Amino acid sequence: MTDTVVSETAAEGPHSQLGHCLKAARQARGLTLKQVAEKTGMALSTLSKVENGLMSLTYDKLLQLTSGLQMDIAELFSPAAPRPEPGRPVTARRSISRAGQGQVVSTKFYTYTYQCTDLIGKRMVPMITEVRARTLDEFGPLLRHSGEEYFLVTRGTIAVHTEFYAPEILHEGDGMYLDSTMGHAYLNAGEADSAQGVCLCTSEQADLFEQLHRIAKKDAVE
Numbered sequence: 001m002t003d004t005v006v007s008e009t010a011a012e013g014p015h016s017q018l019g020h021c022l023k024a025a026r027q028a029r030g031l032t033l034k035q036v037a038e039k040t041g042m043a044l045s046t047l048s049k050v051e052n053g054l055m056s057l058t059y060d061k062l063l064q065l066t067s068g069l070q071m072d073i074a075e076l077f078s079p080a081a082p083r084p085e086p087g088r089p090v091t092a093r094r095s096i097s098r099a100g101q102g103q104v105v106s107t108k109f110y111t112y113t114y115q116c117t118d119l120i121g122k123r124m125v126p127m128i129t130e131v132r133a134r135t136l137d138e139f140g141p142l143l144r145h146s147g148e149e150y151f152l153v154t155r156g157t158i159a160v161h162t163e164f165y166a167p168e169i170l171h172e173g174d175g176m177y178l179d180s181t182m183g184h185a186y187l188n189a190g191e192a193d194s195a196q197g198v199c200l201c202t203s204e205q206a207d208l209f210e211q212l213h214r215i216a217k218k219d220a221v222e
Helices: 017-028 033-040 044-051 059-069 073-077 208-217
Strands: 103-106 110-114 124-131 148-155 157-162 168-171 175-179 184-188 195-202
Touching: 017 044, 017 059, 017 073, 033 044, 033 059, 059 073, 103 208, 110 208, 124 184, 124 208, 148 157, 148 168, 157 175, 157 195, 168 175, 195 208
Parallel strands: none
Antiparallel strands: 103 110, 110 124, 124 195, 148 175, 148 195, 157 168, 157 184
Protein backbone atom coordinates (compact mmCIF):
# COMPACT_ATOMS: atom_id res chain seq x y z
CA MET A 1 0.00 0.00 0.00
CA THR A 2 1.40 3.39 -0.93
CA ASP A 3 1.20 6.55 1.17
CA THR A 4 -1.07 9.31 -0.03
CA VAL A 5 0.94 12.42 -0.77
CA VAL A 6 0.21 15.96 -1.84
CA SER A 7 1.75 16.37 -5.26
CA GLU A 8 4.05 19.26 -6.01
CA THR A 9 1.67 20.58 -8.66
CA ALA A 10 -0.63 23.52 -9.04
CA ALA A 11 -2.87 24.12 -6.02
CA GLU A 12 -6.50 25.03 -6.30
CA GLY A 13 -6.48 28.73 -7.05
CA PRO A 14 -4.44 31.62 -5.65
CA HIS A 15 -5.90 31.44 -2.12
CA SER A 16 -5.02 27.92 -0.97
CA GLN A 17 -5.18 27.15 2.74
CA LEU A 18 -1.58 25.91 2.72
CA GLY A 19 -0.36 29.21 1.33
CA HIS A 20 -2.31 31.23 3.88
CA CYS A 21 -1.13 29.06 6.77
CA LEU A 22 2.50 29.15 5.67
CA LYS A 23 2.41 32.93 5.38
CA ALA A 24 0.77 33.27 8.80
CA ALA A 25 3.31 30.93 10.40
CA ARG A 26 6.20 32.80 8.78
CA GLN A 27 4.93 36.23 9.83
CA ALA A 28 4.22 35.03 13.36
CA ARG A 29 7.90 34.14 13.61
CA GLY A 30 9.02 37.45 12.11
CA LEU A 31 10.72 35.76 9.16
CA THR A 32 11.12 36.76 5.52
CA LEU A 33 10.74 34.19 2.75
CA LYS A 34 14.51 34.29 2.25
CA GLN A 35 15.05 33.45 5.91
CA VAL A 36 12.59 30.55 5.65
CA ALA A 37 14.50 29.28 2.64
CA GLU A 38 17.76 29.45 4.60
CA LYS A 39 16.28 27.64 7.61
CA THR A 40 14.63 24.88 5.60
CA GLY A 41 16.98 24.43 2.64
CA MET A 42 14.06 24.91 0.25
CA ALA A 43 14.17 27.07 -2.85
CA LEU A 44 12.94 30.63 -2.38
CA SER A 45 10.93 30.38 -5.62
CA THR A 46 9.16 27.25 -4.35
CA LEU A 47 8.20 28.91 -1.07
CA SER A 48 6.92 31.97 -2.91
CA LYS A 49 4.73 29.81 -5.16
CA VAL A 50 3.35 27.95 -2.11
CA GLU A 51 2.48 31.17 -0.30
CA ASN A 52 0.72 32.48 -3.41
CA GLY A 53 -1.34 29.31 -3.81
CA LEU A 54 0.40 28.29 -7.02
CA MET A 55 2.05 25.12 -5.70
CA SER A 56 1.47 22.45 -3.10
CA LEU A 57 4.14 20.19 -1.54
CA THR A 58 4.90 16.50 -1.16
CA TYR A 59 4.80 15.04 2.32
CA ASP A 60 8.61 14.92 2.43
CA LYS A 61 8.78 18.61 1.55
CA LEU A 62 6.21 19.44 4.22
CA LEU A 63 8.35 17.63 6.79
CA GLN A 64 11.44 19.50 5.57
CA LEU A 65 9.58 22.80 5.89
CA THR A 66 8.11 22.19 9.35
CA SER A 67 11.34 20.72 10.69
CA GLY A 68 13.30 23.78 9.56
CA LEU A 69 10.78 26.11 11.19
CA GLN A 70 10.44 23.91 14.29
CA MET A 71 6.68 23.77 14.00
CA ASP A 72 3.95 21.13 14.01
CA ILE A 73 2.82 20.05 10.57
CA ALA A 74 -0.80 20.57 11.66
CA GLU A 75 -0.12 24.32 11.82
CA LEU A 76 0.14 24.34 8.03
CA PHE A 77 -3.40 23.00 7.63
CA SER A 78 -5.18 24.90 10.40
CA PRO A 79 -6.73 28.37 10.21
CA ALA A 80 -4.12 30.83 11.36
CA ALA A 81 -4.53 32.09 14.92
CA PRO A 82 -2.50 34.84 16.60
CA ARG A 83 0.48 33.44 18.49
CA PRO A 84 1.12 34.79 22.01
CA GLU A 85 4.25 36.88 22.43
CA PRO A 86 7.17 34.86 23.83
CA GLY A 87 7.02 35.05 27.60
CA ARG A 88 3.54 36.62 27.54
CA PRO A 89 1.03 33.75 27.87
CA VAL A 90 -2.68 34.36 27.36
CA THR A 91 -4.11 35.28 30.77
CA ALA A 92 -7.79 35.20 29.75
CA ARG A 93 -8.45 37.97 32.27
CA ARG A 94 -11.55 40.11 31.93
CA SER A 95 -13.54 42.52 34.01
CA ILE A 96 -16.82 44.40 33.58
CA SER A 97 -17.64 47.84 34.95
CA ARG A 98 -21.35 48.57 35.14
CA ALA A 99 -22.75 52.09 34.91
CA GLY A 100 -22.36 53.85 38.24
CA GLN A 101 -19.82 51.33 39.55
CA GLY A 102 -16.15 51.82 40.30
CA GLN A 103 -13.78 52.89 43.05
CA VAL A 104 -14.31 56.60 43.66
CA VAL A 105 -11.66 59.01 44.91
CA SER A 106 -12.89 62.59 45.36
CA THR A 107 -10.69 65.64 45.72
CA LYS A 108 -11.62 69.31 45.94
CA PHE A 109 -11.36 69.77 42.19
CA TYR A 110 -11.59 66.22 40.76
CA THR A 111 -13.47 62.97 41.09
CA TYR A 112 -11.79 59.84 39.81
CA THR A 113 -13.87 56.69 39.29
CA TYR A 114 -11.53 53.78 38.72
CA GLN A 115 -12.93 50.96 36.58
CA CYS A 116 -12.27 47.20 36.68
CA THR A 117 -10.67 47.36 40.12
CA ASP A 118 -11.16 43.63 40.73
CA LEU A 119 -8.09 42.98 38.56
CA ILE A 120 -4.68 43.48 40.12
CA GLY A 121 -1.39 44.14 38.34
CA LYS A 122 -3.14 45.81 35.39
CA ARG A 123 -0.94 47.45 32.75
CA MET A 124 -3.85 49.62 31.64
CA VAL A 125 -5.89 51.63 34.14
CA PRO A 126 -9.24 52.99 32.90
CA MET A 127 -10.95 55.75 34.84
CA ILE A 128 -13.76 58.25 34.50
CA THR A 129 -12.53 61.70 35.48
CA GLU A 130 -14.75 64.59 36.52
CA VAL A 131 -12.82 67.85 36.20
CA ARG A 132 -13.75 70.94 38.21
CA ALA A 133 -10.47 72.88 38.55
CA ARG A 134 -10.31 75.87 36.22
CA THR A 135 -6.78 77.16 36.79
CA LEU A 136 -3.34 75.69 37.29
CA ASP A 137 -3.25 77.37 40.70
CA GLU A 138 -6.22 75.24 41.73
CA PHE A 139 -4.78 72.15 40.07
CA GLY A 140 -1.37 72.40 41.68
CA PRO A 141 1.82 70.84 40.25
CA LEU A 142 1.55 69.15 36.87
CA LEU A 143 1.04 65.38 37.10
CA ARG A 144 3.73 62.92 36.05
CA HIS A 145 3.70 59.14 36.15
CA SER A 146 5.02 56.22 34.14
CA GLY A 147 3.63 55.19 30.76
CA GLU A 148 1.29 56.85 28.28
CA GLU A 149 -2.38 57.80 28.33
CA TYR A 150 -5.38 58.67 26.20
CA PHE A 151 -8.04 61.13 27.35
CA LEU A 152 -11.45 61.35 25.64
CA VAL A 153 -13.83 64.18 26.53
CA THR A 154 -17.34 62.84 27.13
CA ARG A 155 -18.97 65.99 28.53
CA GLY A 156 -18.16 69.69 28.45
CA THR A 157 -14.89 71.36 27.45
CA ILE A 158 -11.44 70.59 28.81
CA ALA A 159 -8.16 72.47 28.52
CA VAL A 160 -5.10 70.22 28.47
CA HIS A 161 -1.90 71.78 29.77
CA THR A 162 1.38 70.00 29.10
CA GLU A 163 4.98 70.68 29.94
CA PHE A 164 6.27 71.16 26.40
CA TYR A 165 3.22 72.33 24.41
CA ALA A 166 0.80 75.23 24.39
CA PRO A 167 -2.58 74.42 26.03
CA GLU A 168 -5.13 72.62 23.82
CA ILE A 169 -8.91 72.93 24.10
CA LEU A 170 -10.83 69.66 23.72
CA HIS A 171 -14.58 69.52 23.19
CA GLU A 172 -16.94 66.59 23.59
CA GLY A 173 -15.73 63.74 21.40
CA ASP A 174 -12.16 65.10 21.14
CA GLY A 175 -9.28 63.03 22.45
CA MET A 176 -5.57 63.38 23.17
CA TYR A 177 -2.80 60.80 23.46
CA LEU A 178 0.25 61.82 25.45
CA ASP A 179 3.42 60.74 27.20
CA SER A 180 2.46 60.49 30.88
CA THR A 181 6.01 61.20 32.08
CA MET A 182 5.58 64.71 30.65
CA GLY A 183 3.94 67.09 33.11
CA HIS A 184 0.22 67.43 32.31
CA ALA A 185 -3.07 68.73 33.71
CA TYR A 186 -6.74 68.63 32.67
CA LEU A 187 -8.82 71.74 33.47
CA ASN A 188 -12.50 72.57 33.09
CA ALA A 189 -12.75 75.16 30.30
CA GLY A 190 -16.51 75.16 29.80
CA GLU A 191 -19.44 77.05 31.30
CA ALA A 192 -20.72 74.10 33.34
CA ASP A 193 -19.49 73.45 36.87
CA SER A 194 -17.58 70.41 35.69
CA ALA A 195 -16.45 68.51 32.61
CA GLN A 196 -15.89 64.79 32.25
CA GLY A 197 -13.69 62.42 30.30
CA VAL A 198 -12.50 58.85 30.10
CA CYS A 199 -8.79 58.41 30.73
CA LEU A 200 -6.87 55.24 29.82
CA CYS A 201 -3.40 55.04 31.33
CA THR A 202 -0.96 52.32 30.36
CA SER A 203 2.52 51.34 31.49
CA GLU A 204 4.89 48.38 31.47
CA GLN A 205 5.17 48.84 35.23
CA ALA A 206 2.78 46.53 37.05
CA ASP A 207 2.17 49.04 39.86
CA LEU A 208 0.57 51.67 37.61
CA PHE A 209 -2.73 51.59 39.50
CA GLU A 210 -0.91 52.16 42.79
CA GLN A 211 1.01 55.09 41.27
CA LEU A 212 -2.19 56.77 40.08
CA HIS A 213 -4.02 56.01 43.30
CA ARG A 214 -1.28 57.63 45.38
CA ILE A 215 -1.42 60.76 43.22
CA ALA A 216 -5.21 61.03 43.64
CA LYS A 217 -5.30 60.15 47.34
CA LYS A 218 -2.89 62.88 48.40
CA ASP A 219 -5.61 65.48 47.70
CA ALA A 220 -8.58 63.28 48.55
CA VAL A 221 -11.55 64.66 50.48
CA GLU A 222 -12.31 62.38 53.43
